[in-house]
Amino acid sequence: MKRVRFILSIAVLLAATSCTAQTETDKRVDELLSKMTLQEKIGQMNQLSGGAELKNEAAAGNVGSILNCTDVKAINIVQKAAVEESRLGIPILVARDVIHGFHTIFPIPLGQAATFDPAIVEKGARISAVEATASGVRWTFSPMLDVARDPRWGRVAEGSGEDPYLDVQMGVAMVKGYQGDDLSDPTSMAACIKHFVGYGAAEGGRDYNSTMISERSLRNTYFPAFKATAEAGAATLMTSFNEIDGVPSTGNKWLLKDVLRGEWGWDGMIVTDWNSAGEMIAHGFSRDLKHTAEQAVNAGVDMDMMSYGFIQYIEELVKEGKISEKEIDRAVRNILKLKFELGLFENPYVDETASARVDYAPEHLEAAKQCAVESAILLQNKKNVLPLDKAKTILVTGPLADAPYEQMGTWVFDGQKEHTVTPLTALREEYNVIWEPGLKYSRDENTKDFAKVRKAAAKADAVVVFVGEESILSGEAHSLSNLDLQGAQSELIAEMSKTGKPVVVVVMAGRPLTIERDLANCDAMLYSFHPGTMGGPALADLIKGKAVPSGKLPMTFLRDAGQAPFYYNHNNTGRPNNGTETLLKDIPVEAGQTSLGCTSFYLDTGYGPLFPFGYGLSYTTFEYGAPVLEKAELSENDVIRVSFDLKNKGKYEATEVAQLYVQDCVGSVVRPVKELKRFERITLAPGETKTVTFELPVAELAFWNFDMEYVVEPGDFRLWVAGDSASGEPVSFVVK
Numbered sequence: 001m002k003r004v005r006f007i008l009s010i011a012v013l014l015a016a017t018s019c020t021a022q023t024e025t026d027k028r029v030d031e032l033l034s035k036m037t038l039q040e041k042i043g044q045m046n047q048l049s050g051g052a053e054l055k056n057e058a059a060a061g062n063v064g065s066i067l068n069c070t071d072v073k074a075i076n077i078v079q080k081a082a083v084e085e086s087r088l089g090i091p092i093l094v095a096r097d098v099i100h101g102f103h104t105i106f107p108i109p110l111g112q113a114a115t116f117d118p119a120i121v122e123k124g125a126r127i128s129a130v131e132a133t134a135s136g137v138r139w140t141f142s143p144m145l146d147v148a149r150d151p152r153w154g155r156v157a158e159g160s161g162e163d164p165y166l167d168v169q170m171g172v173a174m175v176k177g178y179q180g181d182d183l184s185d186p187t188s189m190a191a192c193i194k195h196f197v198g199y200g201a202a203e204g205g206r207d208y209n210s211t212m213i214s215e216r217s218l219r220n221t222y223f224p225a226f227k228a229t230a231e232a233g234a235a236t237l238m239t240s241f242n243e244i245d246g247v248p249s250t251g252n253k254w255l256l257k258d259v260l261r262g263e264w265g266w267d268g269m270i271v272t273d274w275n276s277a278g279e280m281i282a283h284g285f286s287r288d289l290k291h292t293a294e295q296a297v298n299a300g301v302d303m304d305m306m307s308y309g310f311i312q313y314i315e316e317l318v319k320e321g322k323i324s325e326k327e328i329d330r331a332v333r334n335i336l337k338l339k340f341e342l343g344l345f346e347n348p349y350v351d352e353t354a355s356a357r358v359d360y361a362p363e364h365l366e367a368a369k370q371c372a373v374e375s376a377i378l379l380q381n382k383k384n385v386l387p388l389d390k391a392k393t394i395l396v397t398g399p400l401a402d403a404p405y406e407q408m409g410t411w412v413f414d415g416q417k418e419h420t421v422t423p424l425t426a427l428r429e430e431y432n433v434i435w436e437p438g439l440k441y442s443r444d445e446n447t448k449d450f451a452k453v454r455k456a457a458a459k460a461d462a463v464v465v466f467v468g469e470e471s472i473l474s475g476e477a478h479s480l481s482n483l484d485l486q487g488a489q490s491e492l493i494a495e496m497s498k499t500g501k502p503v504v505v506v507v508m509a510g511r512p513l514t515i516e517r518d519l520a521n522c523d524a525m526l527y528s529f530h531p532g533t534m535g536g537p538a539l540a541d542l543i544k545g546k547a548v549p550s551g552k553l554p555m556t557f558l559r560d561a562g563q564a565p566f567y568y569n570h571n572n573t574g575r576p577n578n579g580t581e582t583l584l585k586d587i588p589v590e591a592g593q594t595s596l597g598c599t600s601f602y603l604d605t606g607y608g609p610l611f612p613f614g615y616g617l618s619y620t621t622f623e624y625g626a627p628v629l630e631k632a633e634l635s636e637n638d639v640i641r642v643s644f645d646l647k648n649k650g651k652y653e654a655t656e657v658a659q660l661y662v663q664d665c666v667g668s669v670v671r672p673v674k675e676l677k678r679f680e681r682i683t684l685a686p687g688e689t690k691t692v693t694f695e696l697p698v699a700e701l702a703f704w705n706f707d708m709e710y711v712v713e714p715g716d717f718r719l720w721v722a723g724d725s726a727s728g729e730p731v732s733f734v735v736k
């Protein structure tokens with residue numbers, strides 16, 4: 001069998017180049033390293049949370065990096081202690097969780113993924129870097145690349161959703177944006193790809209939980225975004241909290257040394273997650289803190305975030321021969337190299353006036369708005385109720401309509417709510433607005449104001465209800481077992497449906513919620529993952545028709561949380577959907593024993609999800625012509641070229657995210673029913689038709705097969721081009 005082998009050849013190539021060229025930076029690193037005492041080396045491997053109070057630690061050379069300080073004066077105080085008072089003057093590296101913006105807040109990463117627009121995502125990351133570096137932050141703990149298929153997990157908000165290919169595109173865009181062309185540019189911020197690995201597969205969506213992921217599934221599903229961003233030059237990587245098959249990532253030598261360093265040849269810096277080394281004690285993998293340091297360093301970790309184990313015990317461990325000095329030099333080399341690359345030795349200090357010049361700059365707000373426009377997904381639009389271009393007076397209601405803090409979403413430490421523009425404020429520019437909140441916050445169960453809202457609706461041409469989640473309900477440690485709208489929000493929507501007025505619902509949330517009953521009670525629904533600083537103007541433009549929705553779902557939307565985990569690119573069972581599902585209501589009383597159609601479905605929610613991955617409507621309709629393959633028989637070095645006509649059949653200029661899916665029909669191991677392989681945003685004028693061509697090298701059909709080799713297996717394939725993962729008619733091709 002002919003095989004396409006990538007990994008080994010790339011690893012060999014990388015190893016070869018890294019052996020030959022000793023760069024200027026390497027020389028500087030070696031020279032500095034040769035002057036360092038063991039204790040000074042260990043100090044570099046220690047990351048602490050705090051600000052000016054750490055200046056004595058910095059002067060003593062006991063800390064290599066700090067996190068969670070954005071007070072530029074305090075940063076300069078710690079930096080001065082490190083640079084001017086420590087024996088070797090090694091600068092401190094300042095880190096922060098800049099996850100979806102620094103001051104100007106962009107939509108949460110899941111919302112950014114819904115844009116299917118790597119260019120706007122890269123721009124957002126660049127702007128984040130410009131603002132954060134002006135406040136002294138040169139290292140962000142982003143992007144989060146954890147493939148997540150269970151919306152109960154609160155951290156779905158922080159990633160790109162369920163699909164490995166989309167994850168790759170978004171992750172690479174963010175790394176490029178943060179790091180710019182040259183790390184030494186003062187506006188460049190080192191990226192940190194996290195959490196390596198499998199963190200998103202936590203059992204039952206319960207944060208920090210165990211994962212059982214086979215090596216093949218790690219390689220086919222969870223590794224690709226890490227590998228692609230590592231190849232794109234991501235400077236650092238964070239280990240994850242979870243264990244995989246019994247081994248916590250922070251102590252997993254196979255993951256860090258064999259795969260990351262060995263196979264991929266990646267030479268960046270590895271940091272633990274917050275006390276993830278220390279937590280190996282609770283896991284029952286380490287005896288005590290000293291043991292955690294031994295296991296983490298020997299597994300390949302370079303820097304410890306907040307367990308204090310490295311700083312306390314490494315010296316002893318080296319003396320006892322449990323950690324070799326070679327391991328320590330490896331770690332410190334990676335840390336120093338990054339500091340040299342960032343130009344910290346040349347420019348250690350922050351200009352204390354810089355942030356005032358860049359924060360919330362008009363072009364930053366404009367980009368944040370564009371990203372929010374592109375990230376909103378139109379899920380329903382009965383009788384083309386949206387856009388509300390004719391309405392003059394609208395009733396605005398719901399707890400998220402004027403919640404400047406909540407609409408920024410999770411992991412926002414630096415964005416200020418005073419700068420957020422809410423939908424209420426923005427809609428007032430467009431309409432005569434009657435404002436009745438109805439509920440004070442998303443969990444509010446008090447319906448006493450509903451009568452007032454009903455009365456107000458009588459005076460309006462249309463009702464717009466803003467519901468969703470407060471920002472604190474998603475993100476780290478915010479798992480939920482029930483994904484319905486909280487509090488009395490669904491009741492508020494139901495009340496509005498009785499008014500006889502057109503009802504538009506806008507959901508602003510950190511995750512896919514189960515909104516089936518709410519859809520039944522409204523005419524139109526726009527789903528906006530927490531949209532950030534400029535969410536209000538973006539949504540107002542969409543509601544008014546000044547902009548047309550183009551977002552697509554980055555995760556499957558469920559009917560009920562009980563369906564989770566649920567994702568489009570699953571393997572087939574031996575009993576796939578055959579359209580014969582029997583639902584509870586169809587089962588007669590005292591029914592005889594039968595297995596009711598014998599397929600893989602729920603008696604209450606059936607076979608399918610509420611909305612498939614990739615789904616999203618527009619104010620126009622797009623017609624896909626049949627895909628035409630240039631060749632139906634290809635060899636492993638060929639490029640698949642498939643063309644189709646895309647027609648805008650409506651009266652709005654609009655953008656469609658066309659998607660290309662492939663199925664490898666028979667494999668040495670079972671292959672997913674469909675996999676996203678390409679997508680493109682295509683803008684068409686009313687009535688316009690464009691012939692679109694996707695190109696996909698056959699080599700990109702490779703996967704980790706039965707023999708755990710990365711190969712394209714010859715055989716039959718099917719291909720779809722469509723507006724979502726559940727549409728389109730397939731065409732077939734063969735790889736010889």
Ligand code: BGC
Nearest residue numbers: 067097141194195273274476
């Ligand atoms: C999170 C990381 C984060 C770190 C530092 C941890 O709790 O899991 O994603 O980067 O804290 O704030």
